[in-house]
Amino acid sequence: MEIKSVLVAPGVDLSVIPSEKFKSNYFSLNFLLPLSEENITRCNLLSAVLIRGCGKYPTSAELGRHIAMLYDPDISVRTVKTPYTLIFRVNAYFLDNRFIPEKAGEDIFEDILSLLSELLVFPLLENGGLKPSYLAIEKKNQLDRIRSRINNKNSYALYRCERLALGDIPYACDALGTPEELEKATPESLYKLLRAILEKSRLHIVYSGSYKEGYREKITRFAKLLTAERNEEDIIPIPKLVLPVDAESVRDEAECIDAFQSRLVLAYSMGKAPENTAPLQIFNEIFGASPVSRLFMNVRERLNLCYYCSSVQQSALGIMYVVSGISAENRERVIKETELQLKELCDPDNITEEDMKNAVESLLSAYRTLSDSPISYTEWVISREISGRSTDTDKYVSEIKAVTKKDVAGVAKKARLKINYFLNGVAERGPDE
Amino acid sequence: MNKREIIENKLLGEKLVRIRHRSGLDIYVLNKEFTEYTAFFGTRYGSCDSTLTDSNGHTSTVPAGIAHFLEHKMFESPDGEDVSAGFAALGADANAYTSADTTVYLFTCTERFYEALELLIKMVTTPYFTPENVKKEKGIISEEIRMCRDSVSDALHYLLMGAMYGEHPAAVPIAGTVDSISKITPSLLYACYNSYYRSSNMVMSVCGRIDPDEVERVVDRALPGKETPKVIFDRHKDTIECARKRAEREMEVSIPVFRIGIKYPEGDFPAACQVLSEILFGECEELYCSLYEKGLLSENYSYGYACRRTAPYFAAGGDSDDPEAVFEAFCEYAGRLRERGVSAEALERARRVMYADALKSLDSAEAAESIFDSAILGMEPLGRAEEFLAVTIEDVNALAGRVLSPERFAMSVVYPKAAENKKSVKKI
Numbered sequence: 001m002e003i004k005s006v007l008v009a010p011g012v013d014l015s016v017i018p019s020e021k022f023k024s025n026y027f028s029l030n031f032l033l034p035l036s037e038e039n040i041t042r043c044n045l046l047s048a049v050l051i052r053g054c055g056k057y058p059t060s061a062e063l064g065r066h067i068a069m070l071y072d073p074d075i076s077v078r079t080v081k082t083p084y085t086l087i088f089r090v091n092a093y094f095l096d097n098r099f100i101p102e103k104a105g106e107d108i109f110e111d112i113l114s115l116l117s118e119l120l121v122f123p124l125l126e127n128g129g130l131k132p133s134y135l136a137i138e139k140k141n142q143l144d145r146i147r148s149r150i151n152n153k154n155s156y157a158l159y160r161c162e163r164l165a166l167g168d169i170p171y172a173c174d175a176l177g178t179p180e181e182l183e184k185a186t187p188e189s190l191y192k193l194l195r196a197i198l199e200k201s202r203l204h205i206v207y208s209g210s211y212k213e214g215y216r217e218k219i220t221r222f223a224k225l226l227t228a229e230r231n232e233e234d235i236i237p238i239p240k241l242v243l244p245v246d247a248e249s250v251r252d253e254a255e256c257i258d259a260f261q262s263r264l265v266l267a268y269s270m271g272k273a274p275e276n277t278a279p280l281q282i283f284n285e286i287f288g289a290s291p292v293s294r295l296f297m298n299v300r301e302r303l304n305l306c307y308y309c310s311s312v313q314q315s316a317l318g319i320m321y322v323v324s325g326i327s328a329e330n331r332e333r334v335i336k337e338t339e340l341q342l343k344e345l346c347d348p349d350n351i352t353e354e355d356m357k358n359a360v361e362s363l364l365s366a367y368r369t370l371s372d373s374p375i376s377y378t379e380w381v382i383s384r385e386i387s388g389r390s391t392d393t394d395k396y397v398s399e400i401k402a403v404t405k406k407d408v409a410g411v412a413k414k415a416r417l418k419i420n421y422f423l424n425g426v427a428e429r430g431p432d433e
Numbered sequence: 434m435n436k437r438e439i440i441e442n443k444l445l446g447e448k449l450v451r452i453r454h455r456s457g458l459d460i461y462v463l464n465k466e467f468t469e470y471t472a473f474f475g476t477r478y479g480s481c482d483s484t485l486t487d488s489n490g491h492t493s494t495v496p497a498g499i500a501h502f503l504e505h506k507m508f509e510s511p512d513g514e515d516v517s518a519g520f521a522a523l524g525a526d527a528n529a530y531t532s533a534d535t536t537v538y539l540f541t542c543t544e545r546f547y548e549a550l551e552l553l554i555k556m557v558t559t560p561y562f563t564p565e566n567v568k569k570e571k572g573i574i575s576e577e578i579r580m581c582r583d584s585v586s587d588a589l590h591y592l593l594m595g596a597m598y599g600e601h602p603a604a605v606p607i608a609g610t611v612d613s614i615s616k617i618t619p620s621l622l623y624a625c626y627n628s629y630y631r632s633s634n635m636v637m638s639v640c641g642r643i644d645p646d647e648v649e650r651v652v653d654r655a656l657p658g659k660e661t662p663k664v665i666f667d668r669h670k671d672t673i674e675c676a677r678k679r680a681e682r683e684m685e686v687s688i689p690v691f692r693i694g695i696k697y698p699e700g701d702f703p704a705a706c707q708v709l710s711e712i713l714f715g716e717c718e719e720l721y722c723s724l725y726e727k728g729l730l731s732e733n734y735s736y737g738y739a740c741r742r743t744a745p746y747f748a749a750g751g752d753s754d755d756p757e758a759v760f761e762a763f764c765e766y767a768g769r770l771r772e773r774g775v776s777a778e779a780l781e782r783a784r785r786v787m788y789a790d791a792l793k794s795l796d797s798a799e800a801a802e803s804i805f806d807s808a809i810l811g812m813e814p815l816g817r818a819e820e821f822l823a824v825t826i827e828d829v830n831a832l833a834g835r836v837l838s839p840e841r842f843a844m845s846v847v848y849p850k851a852a853e854n855k856k857s858v859k860k861i
Binding site for chain 2: 021022023024048052059060061063064065067068069070071072073076095098099120137141142144145147148150151154196230240248257258259260261290292300304305306307308325326354357361363365368369371372373397405425427429
């Protein structure tokens, strides 16, 4: 898929992924900010308050009804945490003109740009700040979101282990923010943050879909409206990536929770993230990411110890998590088998041609299908651009194909268990069991 | 003989080939310029089909969770291999799921589609159950059941189904219980398989750069049988009244979580039902907006009409400090809609929202899923988008008059554990 990138305003670049095969188009604004608890908390709040209403459509009902009449484009304002940076992301996923019955001859993208301008440039203000009553409700909602993390036991266990594995690096800031920072946010400080985002944040714009004549000019005009007051020299640079410090010994942590199942999360240090992540990706497929992986075939299928057991890489930070839902009495057996499977992969002779072929095919297949969705491909491009990696598709494919068994064994040898986190489910299982 | 028909929709720019295979299987082929190929192959058999009828007409109840158990076991072949490895060797990623009324097997791939399709058919048509492999699966599924017992959304769902439909299998978890699956045997699995996995009871949909002739050849080769007898389903006799107005429990949650349901066993007029659901519960409509403004709802909210063969219903739910106040507001708003009818503006918004939703569902290789879902319910797979635009105010008002009556309403709530019962997270 062809990607055209141009600079359209100071610190603003536009990538276009043209395609005529979709019924919908995707337009994504990605403002980059440094990772911090203050930024992440306030961006979460700002996202929620902005989508409540703007100067032209001051209530949720008015704004929502306007959006519905545009054939319900998905308009979202979100905060995304990456190891490199915080992204304040504004998206629009909208039907193409061809599929809008009474819009023939008109351009719905104009309506989308106009709506996004209203939300970002002309928000609903009261006394120099965002609307206080909206902020009060969104503060409560955000606090509820933080507290309700415990509702999902699988993700809660991973969250707890991640906190332990990351220590105090910037990426360790809580994705939902903190109650303390929520408390500090005011209508004025949030509006100030919005202005700072528009004036000082690096902005990646991506358009994916049917790219019509004149769109570049429209997007350039729009970008200039958003960033009218910015100076090149004020643009905030993206700080250098900070990696977690490796502990010498394994840290064991256990907590109990009122749940029927226990969750085990093992965090491994995988060494410094390499420039070329292809060997790590192949290793992950073989070890724990696919339905024929060593963890799936042994921990689940051979020993029947769990329903799920898989590995997740945080490659930029050099951390791997092995997650599983188990009965408490099987904890040691699962750890032992995980370690055994990892040890097996340290020897290239234990890796079969079939393992390699399946892993390469699985990754390339997943990669090829990116072009089938304007959203997936856009997000892939953004993540590569932010991490400074190439979006050269041929390079990606050749790197994956070039991985050897020795490379995979090399990745396995670097893995060191760092955190052994156990969330012990202590609910009484009752007569049913 | 196989029969073929082409369904064309000019507004959507789509052409769908429907093949009625001589075995009774309905096959849908959607040609799309995508890199990915997707295939769905499933049967009208889910957790709610809880009985078996033998050749003498004698009906017996089978253990809860058996349809889901069967789904797990279909991945094992007589040579003792896990079929997932066969898919992986073809570069395909296979999966399966069981719902209240269907069991579905699927795969995605970017190459060697026809080989993977043949493997899928072979897998689904070759049951292999032994005492050993059944025993082995019980350990895995028991852990899945425990994981689901910790799920707040599962708890809300089954509580609500129980409140609306009473002693209906829809109120029992799809995977069953650890106790019910302990009663599953190879012979019961074979009996269920032979009753429900018949070509005439099944649908296949495929999407990608696909040649319908080649699909037909693959199916002819892999599924040579003659037309199978139709499955006669055991129908539940449901009343329109809910069994209970409330179903509640306590779990490890931070604030109350609720789901409001409207029982609709009639299950007719699916397009109008979805439009009505949007008007009732939509995020730009009066009920949600007013409750949000009062701080009684957050954006953690979902709603919809569950269009299905058995126990259909409308539902909306989310977090709230005061679920009873939400329920009261819902009853009041539903009563007004029933009395006064819906506004032309709200209808137009809902039609547009549903039209866009239907179009987007055809905008990726997952279109095969959207087509499968419509076809398995006997609906026209490409017709949904335009059906939404064609829904009239008379249709919706007539439906609202029937559906929005208080005896059909129920609510499930999961409350945070009372302090004395709480075993919240603590270090050990």
